[in-house]
Amino acid sequence: MINLSDKTAVVCGGSTLIGMSVVNVLLQQGARVFVLDIDDSAEAELASLGATFMPLDVTDDEAIKTAVSRIGEQASAISLLINMACSYDDDGFASSRQQWLRALDINLISMAMVTKAFHEQLQATRGAVVNFTSISAGCAQTGRWLYPVSKAAIKHLTKEMAMDLAADGIRVNSVSPGWTWSRVIDEVSGGDRAKADAVAADYHLLGRLGDPTEVANVVAFLCSDEASFVTGADYAADGGYAVMGPEQNKPAIPRLAG
Template identity: 40%
Template sequence: MRGLTGKKAIVTGGAQGIGRAIANRLVSEGVAVTIADIHEDFGRSAAKELEADGGAVCFVHTDVADEASVENATAVTADRFGGIDLLVNCAAIFIMRGIEATVNEWRRIMDVNIMGQALCVKHVVPYMPARGGSIVNIASISGHIAQPGYLTYNATKAAVANMTRCMALDLATLGIRVNAVNPGTVWNANNERYHREELGLDRAQADRHPEIGGRHMLHRTADPEEIASAVAFLLSEEASYITGENLMVDGGYTAM
């Protein structure tokens, strides 16, 4: 992607799943990457593997719901790489509850999924160049549709979708673009475990299932790398005239 080589990025939630695929893709594009994640073992392992492949990578243990932790991650990244050009807000938790959700469940998911993204943007922007910074928030199709029993999660992702538009407006005068990627169902390790253990389905069966793969026009789930490609595009100069956009990467799910 044009304009990524030599840039410096933070990827929150970059130790596993979609975040790991994004970190992998950015490193392959010549980006120096900080993996900011609460899971230390996975984070250190991911950074070690990417460094072994020749990437400029570091891991910083980060709780995005803790402002001091976010401040530390941004400061370490700027010191290590000499600045921050790119931010990918991928860290999230999955509390799937309906109206029965407790106050603590609401507070926890909002602290991570909403406040976490807001705090990362707040503390990254001062390190970004006068023009050319780019931010991608990971939202979800769940922020645009109704799903049974998903009230807590869907509410936070809807907030991310509109927060992205507001951030784009506020940061446009600084030359910083802000967009969101909204994935459909992604076949990552957590989803694979859920489908196998709870539903007894392997990926081929899940893709054929009318309520899983069948919900998408393409009749399949996504690979994490397909989400990473969309993120890399929005971060790059190929998307230099795109900001405030919620890009659906959902195999046609929300168009049906």
């Protein structure tokens, strides 16, 4: 049902597993896709999928301007912007000011700057923006301060963007993935998907990790005209992680009786 064939999309931070799935799903639905990322190692793979890669450090305003004009030379105005560049650098309480500033710069502030840079085009196309937040936005996690705080702020930034850009016909939503098979989980688990699924089972009602495509499908919906009345919303793609409270999914009352 989703048809993005008249859309041009920019996926910012689209060079790794989840990003590549987003790119792939958007391409499958007919969109033209540009990928902006500081990491150019996926350039050939992205090209083989049909996407155009351009290098960009999202914290560099001049480079953002250049990327916008380079895309403008190759395509009509963009109508979809997916903001998903992120840093996981986080030493919790021990983090330095420099680490705080860098993490917030990449994860949060750059979303606002990149969106501002494409604003005119998004307005012209009555486009849509999807910001990546996370389950980490909603609950405290041991030893992590920078990433969860940045993701919580992104949730609110999304509401502010939705409020102020609605008059321009631009919809802005966020997606909150749960644990998803991704570069970071691949690395931490030593590439052991079964082990990662088994650990994730304790935290996700559906008893496993999410697949990158399952997150990408939610992004594609939010980009599409099927979501024409959806703005300012945060969509969970988290296998039920966020609804699990301290009692987990285990009956608690019987413990009182026992």
